[in-house]
Amino acid sequence: MMNQKEFMELLRHNLEKNNDARLKVKFYQSLKSLVLSIQNTEDFKCPSSRFLSESFGVSRDTVEKVYTQLEDEGILYRIKGKGSFVYAKSGQYRQSAQNMQYDLAPESQQLEDLFFDQNLNFFADGIPEIRNFPFKKWYETEKQVLYSVGLSIYMKDNSAGNELLREQIAQLVNLHRHTQVSPEQVLIVNSTQQAMYLCGRVLLPENSQVILEHPYYSNAYHLFKHMHMSLKCIGLDAEGLKIQDAEQLENIRAVYVTPSCQYPSGIQMSEQRKRQIIEFAEKKNAYIIEDDYDAFMLKKEKNKAVFASDHYQRTVYIGSFSKYLLPGLRLSYLILPERLVEPFKRYRNYIDGSAPSQHIQVQLAHFMKNGEYAVYLHKMQQIYLKRYQAFIHYFNQYLAFYCELKEHHPSMQIACYFKNLKLAEKLENALVKGAELKGIAITHLSQFYENNPEYGFVLGFSALNDTEIKACMLELTQMISAEIKRVNTK
Numbered sequence: 140m141m142n143q144k145e146f147m148e149l150l151r152h153n154l155e156k157n158n159d160a161r162l163k164v165k166f167y168q169s170l171k172s173l174v175l176s177i178q179n180t181e182d183f184k185c186p187s188s189r190f191l192s193e194s195f196g197v198s199r200d201t202v203e204k205v206y207t208q209l210e211d212e213g214i215l216y217r218i219k220g221k222g223s224f225v226y227a228k229s230g231q232y233r234q235s236a237q238n239m240q241y242d243l244a245p246e247s248q249q250l251e252d253l254f255f256d257q258n259l260n261f262f263a264d265g266i267p268e269i270r271n272f273p274f275k276k277w278y279e280t281e282k283q284v285l286y287s288v289g290l291s292i293y294m295k296d297n298s299a300g301n302e303l304l305r306e307q308i309a310q311l312v313n314l315h316r317h318t319q320v321s322p323e324q325v326l327i328v329n330s331t332q333q334a335m336y337l338c339g340r341v342l343l344p345e346n347s348q349v350i351l352e353h354p355y356y357s358n359a360y361h362l363f364k365h366m367h368m369s370l371k372c373i374g375l376d377a378e379g380l381k382i383q384d385a386e387q388l389e390n391i392r393a394v395y396v397t398p399s400c401q402y403p404s405g406i407q408m409s410e411q412r413k414r415q416i417i418e419f420a421e422k423k424n425a426y427i428i429e430d431d432y433d434a435f436m437l438k439k440e441k442n443k444a445v446f447a448s449d450h451y452q453r454t455v456y457i458g459s460f461s462k463y464l465l466p467g468l469r470l471s472y473l474i475l476p477e478r479l480v481e482p483f484k485r486y487r488n489y490i491d492g493s494a495p496s497q498h499i500q501v502q503l504a505h506f507m508k509n510g511e512y513a514v515y516l517h518k519m520q521q522i523y524l525k526r527y528q529a530f531i532h533y534f535n536q537y538l539a540f541y542c543e544l545k546e547h548h549p550s551m552q553i554a555c556y557f558k559n560l561k562l563a564e565k566l567e568n569a570l571v572k573g574a575e576l577k578g579i580a581i582t583h584l585s586q587f588y589e590n591n592p593e594y595g596f597v598l599g600f601s602a603l604n605d606t607e608i609k610a611c612m613l614e615l616t617q618m619i620s621a622e623i624k625r626v627n628t629k
């Protein structure tokens with residue numbers, strides 16, 4: 140039970156901690172957080188405004204205004220001539236909630252460990268460099284956009300997405316991926332994850348058979364599994380997914396691929412293999428889901444999107460701004476055969492009520508139209524290529540003693556395989572656990588296999604500069620060396 144003396148001490152403490160230069164705001168925040176923390180079982184009478192004013196050197200008028208505001212917010216009540224009171228709390232709700240057993244749906248329990256926050260100071264996989272982002276230009280674009288569009292920018296958007304943004308995306312993809320798509324084929328969504336979910340809901344009835352690359356992008360694997368698809372994992376060769384191995388499979392409904400740079404192996408699919416997959420899909424009456432997450436990493440003059448060559452129009456193309464811009468924007472897009480745009484849009488609106496925030500969409504559209512995005516992309520492509528080269532250099536210098544690289548294409552992450560096959564499984568396990576104790580999350584390779592896994596890591600280096608890549612490589616090498624010694628002396 141709080142008493143008035145404690146109340147005064149805590150309020151003094153809150154005021155000392157609060158650095159806001161505006162006295163009224165400082166007093167309001169300090170008093171509000173204190174009042175909200177009171178758990179008394181009887182209504183608590185707060186000190187009078189005169190007393191607070193004299194104790195803390197705040198004008199009585201300010202204290203009165205703050206008390207009135209807290210009353211307006213329903214946090215306390217005031218009785219003329221008697222004072223200001225905080226409502227009693229019974230504590231029963233908290234008690235019973237603690238004892239409550241919540242039965243989670245099994246699918247929800249399975250998802251528990253799938254997504255984790257990665258540390259930014261190690262080989263975090265999937266995270267772009269944002270330190271070079273032209274924030275000032277972005278901010279100026281935002282100001283101009285807010286000024287010219289006004290408040291309506293915060294209305295919901297049930298359309299396929301902002302027209303200018305769709306136009307800019309169509310232009311971008313046509314330029315870099317050799318497609319000829321129109322803005323009407325572009326549907327703006329929040330993420331690749333949402334795009335894949337929509338593919339599942341709109342195109343794939345439960346138990347549909349879906350072919351995935353093996354090793355796979357685990358977010359796709361778990362999502363489709365969660366949606367009760369029957370997954371067929373097919374291995375890779377130097378040209379990409381070995382679609383020839385799937386020839387005997389019947390009732391295939393979709394093939395999910397990451398052709399521009401297979402995740403996690405880094406293999407780039409050959410043009411011939413893309414054509415084989417297109418013919419396979421046509422023969423089996425299946426869709427192709429093309430996750431082109433890595434499309435703009437390097438200039439790929441000769442590399443075409445599957446979408447570009449698919450004259451049967453069975454391909455659903457997914458692009459994302461997570462890798463090249465800002466992952467927290469949560470902005471991605473689907474490029475669809477025209478007839479699929481409406482059903483996809485309907486389902487997106489059904490689950491989300493709207494397209495992604497118009498504020499972000501319009502801002503990005505103008506950022507692209509003004510040429511800022513193209514300049515940034517060009518600069519980042521050069522930086523990422525240098526980082527890839529630095530990674531290979533330091534890999535050869537340090538990690539190559541324990542790990543090897545296989546066929547891959549320059550990318551923002553690389554799969555590294557343990558050389559010592561006898562120790563590989565133990566080592567991977569021990570290292571991930573050891574790193575965890577140091578607060579480092581390592582993306583281990585075996586998680587991307589359904590069976591017969593390979594062991595090692597997927598190391599992302601796009602967010603690290605040369606010095607950081609070297610430091611992380613050294614640290615990882617030392618961790619492996621220490622772990623091998625430990626395992627060998629057991």
Ligand SMILES: Cc1ncc(COP(=O)(O)O)c(C=O)c1O
Binds near residue numbers: 432
């Ligand atoms: C294979 C793959 N696809 C897509 C994405 C982008 O996902 P999202 O758009 O959901 O951020 C990533 C990001 O790491 C990825 O690795």
